[in-house]
Structures are given as structure tokens and as C-alpha cells.
Amino acid sequence: MGLMEDDREYVDGISIASELGSGSQLRKLFTRMLMTNLISRPQEVWRKSWTLLSDGILYDRRKALNIPGTGKTFVWNILYAALRSRGLIVLNVASRGIASLLLLGDRTVHSRFSIPISINEISTCNLRQGSPKAQLLKKASLIIWDETPMLNKHCFEALDRSLNDIMKTQSTHGYDIPFGGKVVVLGDDFRQILPVISKGSRSEIVGSAINSSYLWKHCKVMKLTVNMRLQNATSTSTAAEIKKFADWLLQVGDGTVKTIDEEKTLIEIPPDLLIEQCKEPLLELVNFAYPKLAHNLQKSSFFQERAILAPTLESLEEINNFTLAMISGDET
Template sequence: MDEAPMVHKHAFEALDRSMNDIFNTQRNGDSHMLFGGKVIVFGGDFRQIMSVIPNAGRQDIINASLSSSYIWEKCKVLRLTRNMRLTANSGSSEIEQTRDFAKWILDLGEGKVVGDNDGEAVIEIPHDILITDRVDLIYVLIEFVYPSILENINNSAYFQERAILAPKNEVIQEINDCLMSLFPEDEKEYLSSDMLCESEHLHDEFDKTLYSPDVLNGLKLSGISIHNILLKVGVPIMLLRNIDQKSGLCNGTRLRVLTLGNRVIEAHVISGSNIGSRTFFPRMSLTPTDKRIPFKFQRRQFPIDVCFAMTINKSQGQSLSKVGLFLRQPVFTHGQLYVALSRIKSKQGLKVLIMDDDDDIIDSKIMNVVYKEVFSNI
């Protein structure tokens, strides 16, 4: 089970109980064995982002971790010590530099930069990976990650290992709009169909006139597509839902648009286990689970988003050759900065842009968040 630290411990505990029910029905004396006596291998890095729990505090996130579960007491920890992303792409002349950079990333993830980094702490980013040009900063970042983009519109491999990362969706949308405007193709707009769920009509006290289609259309929630998706042929997109796991069409899979139909989109898979395959997908009915919304509604829309840029959380688990980290706002949870900086295959492929809300360079210092309690049982 890969990326185990990202999963809530209740998922593993439920699996443990289910497997015990299945395999121990005739062996009550062995009911104390985990997972019905089967060997389960967990993969992952506790320096990375933990379970995403809305409105949760530090202790809530720690308590949801696998290392806080009763399962962890019976786990045998095997440590991997070599950074395969960096060392596999380093020449003999770069070995020393790569080793130092890999150690700096590990220290950052464990909160060992600038002393005892437990919780929020300000650290300094090395000058050689910073963007310091004072003119048209965002364009400099785009040009670094996507050089000669117009010459590579039809090249799926070009988009396969490049991305601009940021902590929040607001910045992502701005970068995606900027890059898509460079494409010469005609733009096609897809609008969603939004409606209240039938269960809401059963409540006598619920006034459905307060939630007109315009109100529902304006809602932007994590995990579902926006009301109006603008696309062009050649643009990279990301799936927001699991569609067909056997075919590699999972949440987070990246594709490149080939054809824009009225009811179906054809795309070329550029990440995951089925790189190179073509697929078609229609609109889907999506129901958000955000508890901040006091009612249930359904949005029928293509389960995709443009992904020249993506959030740091979405990039977890990916290996990229060119990464631009855009920090208009600081990271806000454990492991985010570590994940963003460790996606890269070489130090030369990484650039960091630190700005304030007025789009001015502030300095080389940035927030890092590390919850050291998660390492106490490892």
C-alpha cells in the first residue's frame, strides 16, 4: 500500500478488522493477528504531507497518522537510504553537489534546518535555486519550466515531467490561465449542470429558492471541477476522480487533450502506469463532501482541471524533471515544502519564486512546517 502516511489510520484499521473476519472465522485463537495473518507492506515517507483533514489542528493530523495506530506497534520498519530521483540522473561530476542537496532536503523534511524546526519555522532557500529577476517574475518562472512551449504543443513527453507547484488553488488558476492564453487554438468552454440533491427537497424548513443555479455555479470546492472549464487542444489536464483504475485513470493522472467534442473529451495519458494510451471520458455527476456547505448538491461536469500548474498536494508521488515552486503564500501544513522540493530529479531542474501579494520579491526566506511527533515512533 503506497503513500500510506497520506491515508487516515481508520482506513487501515477497518481493513485489519475486515481481513480478520474473512481469514480467522475458523481460527478464533489467532484473532489477535493483524490483517488475518497476511503480510501487508506499507510504503511512504513520513516527512511528506499527512492525511488531509478539513479544519484540523496539529494534534488531529498527528492522531490520524498510521504511526499513531495500534497497527504501528507490530510493524517492522525498513529504511530506504538512497534518493533514487536525484542519484539516478546525476553525472560523476555532480555527485558531491547532489549528495549535499539530497541531505539538505532530508534535513528540511525532518526539521533540522536552522536548529530545532518543530512546527512553523523560517528557513533560507539556497540562492542558486531562487528566481531573483525583478522584471516580469511570473513569466521568468514559466519560461524556466516550459521553454519553447509553442514548439512542443503536440509533444506529450514535453508535458510529462514538468509542473509549476503552489500551496493553494487560487495561484494555480492564475498560472494555468496565463499559459493557456499562449496556445493558438480556439478555446472551448464546458459549463456544468448544478442542482440540489433530492434529499434536500424533503426538508420542510429548507428554502431551495435561496440556492439558485447562479449560486451553485459560483461554488468552487476541493475535489470537484469548476462550473466553467476552458480548454484548448494540446493542453495538459488532470483527472479529479477515479474512473478506471485498471486503465490507470485515477485521481491525479495527467493527460493531454487531443479532441474536444461536445459531450466527450479524447485525451492522451502522460503519467502513471499507462503512458501513451488514448482514452475518452464523459461528464460525471459529482457531489462534494465539504462540510462547510450546509446542503448537498450535484454538479455534472468533466472530472478534470488544467494542470500546467498544480497544488503541492497533487504532486505527491510524482517525479519531475522541471519544477517551478511559486510561493505567493507560505506552505501551511506538515511536509508541504519537503514534497515540493523533493519532486525534482536534479537540482538544476528546480527554481523557487517567493513573492508577496503585491507581486514583489520579498527575500530568500520561507516558512517550513514540520510536526516532529510523527517521527517519535519511527
């Protein structure tokens, strides 16, 4: 009757199973689907589901190669693994897609919690009582949310309202308490990217961060103090170089780095971080950050390990133009 021609039912089945199943279990499910010989276009089902089916592979390879990971990501994955080993449900999410790839679970907050893109002070998540996502949140013992400073505080408040609504049917005392009584770990550094407010003033940007929310008074602040990258350095010279760069970044974040103007708005960049003599500085930057880009497009780890921070939209558009030219075969 043509009801199965687009294989949508198989894609939906994998998506629903991902709410409770691990990546390994999803791959076994996909294998069984293939063995039934009923999928008309297996490549299309894979293309639409590969991010779910690949869950955990990166972690398994790092474990097999004895690569422990670094910093907070390592802590999040240890917490995740410890609770999952006891049969408990842990939801690992991140504010950005690239960051989510480093976490076990591999989901963004907007995907996992259905947080609206257009957010305000009265927004709620698109979670219906009794839906699979709502049921999953009811059963979750821990939520780990990475890169929290970069999202507007209304995102956290929307989840708080939705969790209170979901949990009120399960426990009378779970209503009107932070996140419906769920334990939520919020991670990252406020010295990094804050929420983006279009043409916003300094006070508007600061006022939109999570530490300006009514939820912040319920948070217990804990700090990571050991630089894991130094622990994994292969030589003394490498460790010294990493420490020097890490210390400089901390000084920039704390506002104590050396400035070169009276208004303290311009800082001095160390010479080893500068591209001083070249015909195309931007092209050199792209080549440095993404060597042999056209040959590495299909490798997710290639993009997980590098990024170019662009201060303005115009800079980002320039970088995109260079990148597209390189991919199309114009790289030199």
C-alpha cells in the first residue's frame, strides 16, 4: 500500500528508543531492523539517525585508547557513568551542538527539553504531561547541563517551570521547588561566552545570565582547581607551554592582563599567538585551525578539537567564505 516507502516508522522508532536506550542498544535495534529486510532505503534511515546510532562510540574509542579526557567534560562523563552503572537515568546535555558531542548522551538542551528558540520570562518547555520526554524527566536522577553561562536565564527558568508542572503529579512536595526537586549540575566558566543580546548593553547582558536568575540563590558553587591538560602533558616543555597559556587566559578573564591603553580596553597579545607576516592573515588562520579541511569533513573529532572565535558577524562571514573556497578546491 506504500505506507512504508519512506521508512519514517523506522526513523521514529529509533528516535523514541533513544530516550531510554544507550547508543549500543540503538545499534543492536538498527541491526535487527536491517535483518528483517523490510527497510526500503537503509542508507536514508542511517542518514536521518546516525547521530543517535553513534552515541557512545567516541567515548568507547577514548576508553580503548586510554585517553581519559580533560577538565569538566571528564568530570561530567565520570558522573554519568557512575550513576548509569547503578541503573539510574542521567541526562547529559549541552548548550551547543559541538559541546554536546563531547558528552555521553550527545544531546543539546533544546533537543532534550524542547526549550523554545524565542524565549521570554514566562516561557515553558514544549513538554506535554504523559509524553515520552516528560516520562523520561520524571525518572531522571540527575541532569548535567554543560556550557550554561552562554544561554539566557529564561531557558533555565522555562525548564524549572516545566519540571515543577511535570513533577507535581508525582509528589506533592515537588511543586514550586527548584527544577521540581531534580538534581541539576550546571557547568562552565562565566569568563567565557555570556548570552548574546542583540545590541544589548553590558547591564542587559549580565542581567540575562543564569547568576541573575531567581534560581541562582538555590545553587551551590563548586570550582575545579586542577588543570587536567597539565596532568596529561607528554613533556615538561609542553606542560610549561600549556600552563603559560592557561594562566594568560585566566588573567584575561579576570581583567588583570596587561593593557596598552589608558581606558584598559586593549590588551597585549603574546607574540607566539600572532600571525604577523603573511599575505592573507585570515586564510592563514583558517589553514592553521583547520588543516586539510576538505579531507576531514566527515570526521566529527576534527571539529570537536578546534574552533575559531569571531568577534563580529562580518568576521564570521569572511571566515565562512574562505572555508567554502577551500572545500570547493581553491585551497592553496
